[in-house]
Amino acid sequence: MISQKKVERWAVFETALKTCETHKNPFSGVRLEAVFRSGGRSVKVNGFYDGDGVYKIRFMPDTVGHWTFSISSSDPSLNGVTGEFECTTAAGAGNHGPIRVVAPDRFEYADGSPYKPFGTTCYAWIHQSETLQNETLEALRESPFNKIRMCVFPKRYAFNTAEPELFPFPGSKERGFDLERFEPRFFQGLEQRIEQLAELGIEADMILFHPYDKGHWGFDSMSSDRDEFYLRYVTARLSAYRNVWWSLANEYDFMREKRKEDWDRLFQIVQECDPYQHLRSIHNGTKMYDPSSLDLYDHAKPWVDHVSLQHWDLTAVDSIRREYGKPVVVDECCYEGDIPRRWGNITGDEMTHRFWEGTVRGAYVGHGETYMHPENILWWSHGGKLHGTSPARIGFLRGLLEEAPQNLSIIDSIKDVPVLGVEGEYYLLYFGIHRPAGRQIQLPEEAVYTAEVIDTWKMTIEPLEGTFSGACAISLPSRPYLALRILRCI
Amino acid sequence: MISQKKVERWAVFETALKTCETHKNPFSGVRLEAVFRSGGRSVKVNGFYDGDGVYKIRFMPDTVGHWTFSISSSDPSLNGVTGEFECTTAAGAGNHGPIRVVAPDRFEYADGSPYKPFGTTCYAWIHQSETLQNETLEALRESPFNKIRMCVFPKRYAFNTAEPELFPFPGSKERGFDLERFEPRFFQGLEQRIEQLAELGIEADMILFHPYDKGHWGFDSMSSDRDEFYLRYVTARLSAYRNVWWSLANEYDFMREKRKEDWDRLFQIVQECDPYQHLRSIHNGTKMYDPSSLDLYDHAKPWVDHVSLQHWDLTAVDSIRREYGKPVVVDECCYEGDIPRRWGNITGDEMTHRFWEGTVRGAYVGHGETYMHPENILWWSHGGKLHGTSPARIGFLRGLLEEAPQNLSIIDSIKDVPVLGVEGEYYLLYFGIHRPAGRQIQLPEEAVYTAEVIDTWKMTIEPLEGTFSGACAISLPSRPYLALRILRCI
Numbered sequence: 001m002i003s004q005k006k007v008e009r010w011a012v013f014e015t016a017l018k019t020c021e022t023h024k025n026p027f028s029g030v031r032l033e034a035v036f037r038s039g040g041r042s043v044k045v046n047g048f049y050d051g052d053g054v055y056k057i058r059f060m061p062d063t064v065g066h067w068t069f070s071i072s073s074s075d076p077s078l079n080g081v082t083g084e085f086e087c088t089t090a091a092g093a094g095n096h097g098p099i100r101v102v103a104p105d106r107f108e109y110a111d112g113s114p115y116k117p118f119g120t121t122c123y124a125w126i127h128q129s130e131t132l133q134n135e136t137l138e139a140l141r142e143s144p145f146n147k148i149r150m151c152v153f154p155k156r157y158a159f160n161t162a163e164p165e166l167f168p169f170p171g172s173k174e175r176g177f178d179l180e181r182f183e184p185r186f187f188q189g190l191e192q193r194i195e196q197l198a199e200l201g202i203e204a205d206m207i208l209f210h211p212y213d214k215g216h217w218g219f220d221s222m223s224s225d226r227d228e229f230y231l232r233y234v235t236a237r238l239s240a241y242r243n244v245w246w247s248l249a250n251e252y253d254f255m256r257e258k259r260k261e262d263w264d265r266l267f268q269i270v271q272e273c274d275p276y277q278h279l280r281s282i283h284n285g286t287k288m289y290d291p292s293s294l295d296l297y298d299h300a301k302p303w304v305d306h307v308s309l310q311h312w313d314l315t316a317v318d319s320i321r322r323e324y325g326k327p328v329v330v331d332e333c334c335y336e337g338d339i340p341r342r343w344g345n346i347t348g349d350e351m352t353h354r355f356w357e358g359t360v361r362g363a364y365v366g367h368g369e370t371y372m373h374p375e376n377i378l379w380w381s382h383g384g385k386l387h388g389t390s391p392a393r394i395g396f397l398r399g400l401l402e403e404a405p406q407n408l409s410i411i412d413s414i415k416d417v418p419v420l421g422v423e424g425e426y427y428l429l430y431f432g433i434h435r436p437a438g439r440q441i442q443l444p445e446e447a448v449y450t451a452e453v454i455d456t457w458k459m460t461i462e463p464l465e466g467t468f469s470g471a472c473a474i475s476l477p478s479r480p481y482l483a484l485r486i487l488r489c490i
Numbered sequence: 491m492i493s494q495k496k497v498e499r500w501a502v503f504e505t506a507l508k509t510c511e512t513h514k515n516p517f518s519g520v521r522l523e524a525v526f527r528s529g530g531r532s533v534k535v536n537g538f539y540d541g542d543g544v545y546k547i548r549f550m551p552d553t554v555g556h557w558t559f560s561i562s563s564s565d566p567s568l569n570g571v572t573g574e575f576e577c578t579t580a581a582g583a584g585n586h587g588p589i590r591v592v593a594p595d596r597f598e599y600a601d602g603s604p605y606k607p608f609g610t611t612c613y614a615w616i617h618q619s620e621t622l623q624n625e626t627l628e629a630l631r632e633s634p635f636n637k638i639r640m641c642v643f644p645k646r647y648a649f650n651t652a653e654p655e656l657f658p659f660p661g662s663k664e665r666g667f668d669l670e671r672f673e674p675r676f677f678q679g680l681e682q683r684i685e686q687l688a689e690l691g692i693e694a695d696m697i698l699f700h701p702y703d704k705g706h707w708g709f710d711s712m713s714s715d716r717d718e719f720y721l722r723y724v725t726a727r728l729s730a731y732r733n734v735w736w737s738l739a740n741e742y743d744f745m746r747e748k749r750k751e752d753w754d755r756l757f758q759i760v761q762e763c764d765p766y767q768h769l770r771s772i773h774n775g776t777k778m779y780d781p782s783s784l785d786l787y788d789h790a791k792p793w794v795d796h797v798s799l800q801h802w803d804l805t806a807v808d809s810i811r812r813e814y815g816k817p818v819v820v821d822e823c824c825y826e827g828d829i830p831r832r833w834g835n836i837t838g839d840e841m842t843h844r845f846w847e848g849t850v851r852g853a854y855v856g857h858g859e860t861y862m863h864p865e866n867i868l869w870w871s872h873g874g875k876l877h878g879t880s881p882a883r884i885g886f887l888r889g890l891l892e893e894a895p896q897n898l899s900i901i902d903s904i905k906d907v908p909v910l911g912v913e914g915e916y917y918l919l920y921f922g923i924h925r926p927a928g929r930q931i932q933l934p935e936e937a938v939y940t941a942e943v944i945d946t947w948k949m950t951i952e953p954l955e956g957t958f959s960g961a962c963a964i965s966l967p968s969r970p971y972l973a974l975r976i977l978r979c980i
Contacts, residue, residue: 313803338926338927338968339926339927340906340926340927340928340929340930341906341926342906342907342924345924345925345926345968346924346925347923347925347969347970350923372928416830416832417832433836433840434835434836435828435835435836435837436828436829436830436831437828437829437835437862438862439830440830478828478835479837480836480837480840
């Protein structure tokens with residue numbers, strides 16, 4: 001019995017066991033699971049083979065107190081092992097537990113702390129050199145982002161042609177891959193990155209499948225048995241990390257080999273294997289500017305927690321949120337950059353605008369960056385450094401929302417402009433491309449309010465003179481990309 | 491017999507006849523029609539009562555040569571009158587005849603001259619003071635616009651609360667209206683304005699019904715008999731003006747009293763009564779930013795020539811054009827201005843952008859202007875002066891298209907950017923909010939091309955160095971709102 005004595009709440013308890021047996025295929029030939037118990041509760045988790053004759057069990061305790069566990073295995077040298085540990089109050093700054101959905105338009109940490117996703121995208125950052133990966137982490141530390149979309153599988157696509165050093169499976173493009181085994185060193189590296197992200201307060205939105213392969217390695221077209229084998233291994237390894245989210249796929253609809261029923265089954269496998277029920281969703285592709293091409297997976301299905309969306313039109317998010325009654329995360333709405341492709345060449349102004357437009361309509365918008373680079377290091381895929389002008393403005397918006405009451409929602413009583421707020425207390429209006437010279441606004445008569453004009457680009461907040469109550473006329477500078485914040489003061 | 495001896499082709503032949511009879515209601519009590527004949531052809535037109543005992547017949551000859559006519563009437567003093575005239579070649583500069591649809595994406599004058607609508611909107615300009623109406627005409631003369639949307643009925647709405655001096659029907663708000671008679675002086679004034687527009691080369695897109703009344707005068711909720719009586723009178727008076735278009739309604743779907751079947755019937759009356767088959771369409775309202783609220787009349791119906799659209803998203807016009815196979819005119823896509831209402835406060839930059847975006851997607855975009863004004867004179871409704879920054883840029887775009895080959899259409903061979911052109915000859919790419927640092931473009935190998943970067947805002951055209959052929963890499967300035975024009979030179 002090898003185990004830690006004390007584990008922080010929502011941290012990873014891990015126990016490693018050396019087998020005395022010899023298995024033909026130690027990844028597939030051994031059943032290994034453990035049941036963890038505390039008070040009246042029990043939680044079953046799957047173990048996994050980590051190479052060099054070592055099996056591991058990981059567990060994320062969610063309640064403070066005494067926990068025991070017992071291991072059951074088809075391998076007699078592992079079967080029957082028991083242990084115990086103390087789960088202590090989370091002491092690590094920033095350890096608030098995993099994220100959950102607490103309202104049709106809101107997420108929260110398990111400890112009740114507010115969480116509003118401000119995500120970015122570095123699809124293949126863990127498949128780059130160590131140096132570049134470390135540079136990415138430094139850039140993330142300085143950035144406003146608290147979520148990152150990233151792939152388990154490497155990426156083959158425009159600007160992405162280098163072969164990574166390690167793959168999830170042993171092998172290489174030249175020698176071929178053994179899809180019946182895994183490459184523990186690859187996963188150990190990934191896990192280190194997930195831990196480092198957790199330290200930065202960043203959620204790892206793990207993309208489990210994607211279409212950027214098309215026969216190059218074949219990971220997008222494995223048999224359904226291999227898909228399941230892969231998901232069981234990944235969930236056994238990663239579920240105990242509190243900052244993991246499951247994104248079943250990126251641009252799932254561009255993966256011609258899988259049908260919607262296949263996605264149902266893959267979702268159900270993740271749902272069954274992850275004892276903590278980390279957030280699950282799936283991200284669509286789209287032919288930009290052809291709304292009829294938007295082929296969303298049915299996010300109403302019970303195994304989907306939130307809507308994960310690619311959409312360029314942030315004014316459409318209201319209706320999508322109403323349709324599903326779940327929080328909407330627009331992971332991709334075009335990227336700030338200047339590459340030839342339409343989805344990767346909007347300005348920082350436009351990206352900032354899209355963040356605001358989606359935010360005041362009750363959605364959560366994601367960032368990505370695709371500037372041409374002499375060495376083809378584009379943030380969106382490789383990580384590296386951030387070059388754009390939107391991250392500072394996104395940080396400004398995040399700051400405004402963190403100062404705001406946490407139960408913000410869409411307010412319909414003020415017409416002709418989207419408003420996020422708490423009726424009677426707080427109103428955040430965003431005019432976007434519209435630039436009225438003034439507005440009539442009906443505020444409650446029994447209270448008194450201050451109003452501030454927010455320049456979303458210059459990141460300035462200018463108070464308007466006087467106070468406001470009841471029906472009031474508010475003059476505004478006639479220029480676009482302004483917001484108006486109205487706060488109750490009496 | 492009173493008649494002119496010579497009439498220019500597509501000008502108005504008019505004959506006025508004084509009755510010797512006394513009619514209880516000279517507007518409804520007398521049947522009056524005429525048949526015009528030339529060569530083997532005959533055209534039947536309706537006459538109308540113009541007040542003071544005078545009935546009139548108007549006719550627009552479309553063929554050069556000798557024409558005769560004979561009048562048939564229930565009034566014996568009018569019945570049997572005959573006459574003749576010579577139709578001469580159109581000599582008036584700018585008299586190219588009425589507009590017709592010649593392709594699923596193109597209009598043309600009857601004489602084969604090209605016509606691309608660049609419309610504006612002054613809904614109630616003919617209901618304003620004489621001085622203001624004349625100012626509007628002066629502004630139109632200096633403007634790039636060759637079409638104007640305007641209402642027969644006066645308008646009651648925000649910024650529109652003054653009572654006009656004359657109405658289509660005799661009476662006033664206070665005394666009530668006699669819906670069984672018309673006010674010839676009102677129509678004489680309107681006709682003068684239509685003639686003045688024709689002199690300026692501007693099409694009069696006549697809006698026959700609209701919802702901006704809501705019980706104030708009651709013109710939006712007349713009985714179906716009164717609607718028909720009104721349409722028969724309006725078409726008898728106005729059809730002979732070559733620059734008239736029929737817009738059955740503005741925001742038809744906001745007129746709760748009428749159902750779609752009613753609109754079918756009203757369309758059919760206009761179709762029956764207008765011997766020249768002037769262009770017919772109908773314009774929708776919309777709750778902006780809720781695409782699901784877009785409730786278009788079925789523009790596939792045979793009496794609709796072109797799609798008349800209100801839509802804020804110009805990227806959607808392709809699919810609408812494909813759906814109906816008829817030219818799409820986006821009459822309203824928000825107005826340049828700064829009023830509080832969402833539809834009336836976009837910048838001149840944004841209006842310019844929307845014109846380009848719609849144009850390169852094969853649609854025709856309309857302008858309107860709604861700047862706050864100390865005397866509440868807003869171009870969109872009242873006319874007056876133009877204050878905005880978009881008209882000059884719209885004129886620049888119009889100039890570019892007039893220089894281009896006339897058979898422009900959508901080109902799909904260049905991906906990821908909308909392109910209007912003639913394959914092999916002429917390409918106009920518009921990048922809009924996208925700003926690639928460069929593009930690979932595949933041009934035909936057997937020809938040689940020049941390329942120019944067009945700044946749609948600064949109205950500059952800068953040639954790129956060298957020539958281009960086959961697969962070529964074109965560097966672009968990384969800023970938004972640029973177009974690229976590629977012209978075959980060898």
